[in-house]
Amino acid sequence: MNNKFKDSAPDIATLRVLLKKQAKETFSGFKDKKFDYLGLILKIAIYICFTATFVFMFVRFSGVYLDIKLYGVQDISARAYEMLTVLYEVVFLLTVIGAVGQINHTLFHNDENMLFSAMPINGSTLFLSRLISIYLKQLIVSIIFVFTVNISLAPSIHAGAWYYVATLLTTVFWPFLSISVASLIVLPMRKVLEFFKNRFVLSFVCVTVMLAGGFTAYYFVLNAVKQILLKDDLRYFFTEKVMNSIAEGVSFTVPARFVAGFVLGRDTLVNGLISLAIALVCAGFAVLMIKLLFRKAMQSKTQGRSDFERKKKAFPKRRSPFTALIKKEFIIVFRTSSYMFSYFSVALIMPLMVFFCLSLGDNMVKTLVGVDTSLELALILTMLFGAITNTFCATNISRDGMMFYCVKAMPVSAKQVVFSKIALCLFTTVLSNLLNAVLVGAGGFVNVGEAVLLAVTGVLFAFSQICYATRADMKFARFSDSDGGEISQSSDLISQIIVIGFLSIIICGGALLYLNVQGNLKGMKIENVTWSVSLVAAILSCVFFYIYLVRKLATKYYEFSGGY
Amino acid sequence: MEKILSVKGLRKKYAPKAPWAVDGISLECNPGEIVGILGHNGAGKSTTIKCIEGMLPFEEGTIEICGYDVKKHPLKAKSNMGFVTDNHAVFSKMTGLEYLAFLADIYKVETSQREPRLEELQRVFGLGDKVYDLISSYSHGMKQKICMIGSLMHAPGLWVLDEPMTGLDPMTMKSVEKFMREYADRGNAILFSSHNLTSVAKLCDRVVIIKHGNQVCDLDMREDGEQQARLEEVFFNEQ
Incomplete structure (x- = not known):
């Protein structure tokens, strides 16, 4: 066995160097001239929106929940304990999922491990640096989730000083819990992932079904919230039977109930000691497990492995160059899990997202305003989710990696190359929009004619976006030097397209919605306005962006030499 | 000449x-x-x-x-022209055979010439059954070989x-x-x-x-x- 893996004390000086290097790498992106600042702002904005919505809903909800009387008795402490326990359990699950990803990436997908194994670096030092890195990342997640939950609840329960001290302690110790449980799951998880590795169709079906399942569950939760909100009294929902079930469920949650008890000062000492014991045992267990995993990762990296299967096949049948290019595009997207998920799965789920959001929004708007806005809402939602799906096309050029230059050297024209990419995107978007129109039509939100309008405008707007994204990518493409040129970092172009798409949809869609509501309130028939405005806008944008794509296409294509 | x-x-x-x-x-x-x-x-x-x-x-x-x-x-x-680049750039999500078929299609190689040409080039470069595997699983040398075979598919x-x-x-x-x-x-x-x-x-x-x-x-x-x-x-x- 390699002596480097034998136990020995970590070297603090080397540890400092390794941590400094990791910190520099983490923040190196800011020095990049092409750093995606827009993307970062977008992420922060989304986080702030998400947190603000959560805090608003949570404070409102907790006010009502804490008031609930069980058998005529109000018990704020018990209700706060239940709320916090349930929330901690959810946060626990989320942080464990995050930790599995972090451990997996840090230990198994980090080529540096192999490089370091050849350097005079003590195995324990390297291990400790990796462990600290994982802990720090989890600490950030803990601050985002645990801290937000606790601080949001504080005003409702009139929290004292202890609550804040306990919040701080919980935030710091939480990563030990999530990392330890995650370290148990990592190996079985890797086995599952390896099973799916080259089974592309199965992966696609599973990912899409899971995504659809997730959205369906999300819809049902939101629908329940909507029903509760529309009834305008949460207490009708939380009957004595429901409350007893919650209390019983809470008693089974580990470690959430102990941590919640400790934070809320219920049997502080006992819950605190149990929480501490769990944290310490988990910390020890985490160190042991990750150390074992680390050795396994180092050995698998240095020894190498072969995990591909052989199937003898005849030479594939002959195709035209254009069809061969389309097939190549399909293979690259379908066999790269991140591409497959962010395009094919999302495109297939898009109709479901539109349907669910329409189911929620349509009824609410009708109840609140008293006007039928189904068509306008369907159009807005189709454009909105279509825009999210088609941002993937902003990688049409860059995802070829260094093969972009090889294709340039092949006897195919710029139009053939670019339009093979457009053709794949168009095929996907047509399928997605047709399904969307059928689903929305079958759901009774629109009639046959409106469903056709939805499909046509959806496809035309998607085509405009595909043309713009492809041409813009040709201008700003940056090729990844990883194997196969797979893009692992988000591009500023994608953020730009999301922002432009959203703004256009909000302005155009909002205007249509406003016209419809105002027109109906004033007793005017404005159905034709929606039809003509959406169709004209779709055709105009389609023509404009098609010209933008094809104008001097060959010159731009052959002159582009960003990677060399 | x-x-x-x-x-x-x-x-x-x-x-x-x-x-x-x-x-x-x-x-x-x-x-x-x-x-x-x-x-x-x-x-x-x-x-x-x-x-x-x-x-x-x-x-x-x-x-x-x-x-x-x-x-x-x-x-x-x-x-x-057939070419082999210095960085062995190749579509790694394809199998070797799919990549060769892609090139044969792009260069419009006659159907009847495809199998014999592959057999001849396989003898020289010795890629063997690896041609049926995903290129992402290839070693550096094997990628170089598939690039060479591909560059000669259209003679x-x-x-x-x-x-x-x-x-x-x-x-x-x-x-x-x-x-x-x-x-x-x-x-x-x-x-x-x-x-x-x-x-x-x-x-x-x-x-x-x-x-x-x-x-x-x-x-x-x-x-x-x-x-x-x-x-x-x-x-x-x-x-």
Whole structure:
């Protein structure tokens, strides 16, 4: 066995160097001239929106929940304990999922491990640096989730000083819990992932079904919230039977109930000691497990492995160059899990997202305003989710990696190359929009004619976006030097397209919605306005962006030499 | 006799204010010839080759492949050329066979010629059953082999290789050298860049030495037995 893996004390000086290097790498992106600042702002904005919505809903909800009387008795402490326990359990699950990803990436997908194994670096030092890195990342997640939950609840329960001290302690110790449980799951998880590795169709079906399942569950939760909100009294929902079930469920949650008890000062000492014991045992267990995993990762990296299967096949049948290019595009997207998920799965789920959001929004708007806005809402939602799906096309050029230059050297024209990419995107978007129109039509939100309008405008707007994204990518493409040129970092172009798409949809869609509501309130028939405005806008944008794509296409294509 | 490759006064720069990366290179490849390009790192070998392959645009000069100007008739010129890049770029999510079929489709190789050509190239490069695997699972050397096989699927008149021997094992290297000679003897031309003086001296009919983007000499290696010594003298003195 390699002596480097034998136990020995970590070297603090080397540890400092390794941590400094990791910190520099983490923040190196800011020095990049092409750093995606827009993307970062977008992420922060989304986080702030998400947190603000959560805090608003949570404070409102907790006010009502804490008031609930069980058998005529109000018990704020018990209700706060239940709320916090349930929330901690959810946060626990989320942080464990995050930790599995972090451990997996840090230990198994980090080529540096192999490089370091050849350097005079003590195995324990390297291990400790990796462990600290994982802990720090989890600490950030803990601050985002645990801290937000606790601080949001504080005003409702009139929290004292202890609550804040306990919040701080919980935030710091939480990563030990999530990392330890995650370290148990990592190996079985890797086995599952390896099973799916080259089974592309199965992966696609599973990912899409899971995504659809997730959205369906999300819809049902939101629908329940909507029903509760529309009834305008949460207490009708939380009957004595429901409350007893919650209390019983809470008693089974580990470690959430102990941590919640400790934070809320219920049997502080006992819950605190149990929480501490769990944290310490988990910390020890985490160190042991990750150390074992680390050795396994180092050995698998240095020894190498072969995990591909052989199937003898005849030479594939002959195709035209254009069809061969389309097939190549399909293979690259379908066999790269991140591409497959962010395009094919999302495109297939898009109709479901539109349907669910329409189911929620349509009824609410009708109840609140008293006007039928189904068509306008369907159009807005189709454009909105279509825009999210088609941002993937902003990688049409860059995802070829260094093969972009090889294709340039092949006897195919710029139009053939670019339009093979457009053709794949168009095929996907047509399928997605047709399904969307059928689903929305079958759901009774629109009639046959409106469903056709939805499909046509959806496809035309998607085509405009595909043309713009492809041409813009040709201008700003940056090729990844990883194997196969797979893009692992988000591009500023994608953020730009999301922002432009959203703004256009909000302005155009909002205007249509406003016209419809105002027109109906004033007793005017404005159905034709929606039809003509959406169709004209779709055709105009389609023509404009098609010209933008094809104008001097060959010159731009052959002159582009960003990677060399 | 028609030249397979004709490069005249090639000039290329990477930015408007940058110095010429390639400054007035002219070279020819006749049927049956193997021409080597030698030069130190950054001399302009790869840039010259990438301009010939059509990967990089160039400012001045002309390049003709089998009589077709690469700017006026790019598709016809490219149809007559096979190329192997120095970075072994390849679509790694395809299997070896899918990649070869893709290239055969792009170069419009006749259906009847596909299987026999693959069999012949498999004998030379020895990829074996690995051709059925995903390219992402290939080693560096195997990627080099699939790139070489792919570049020859359409039996091009001109075979351009940038650092072709990098990553190959000695057995395959010997086999490739033998094949290169055979391929040229069939009336095709080969242009390749290398750092390996011995290999270049042994294989090439002519050697072009490039320094700072300028062509410093064009040696005919067939003239007499002293040419290897002459090549080393010129190469090291010019560096």
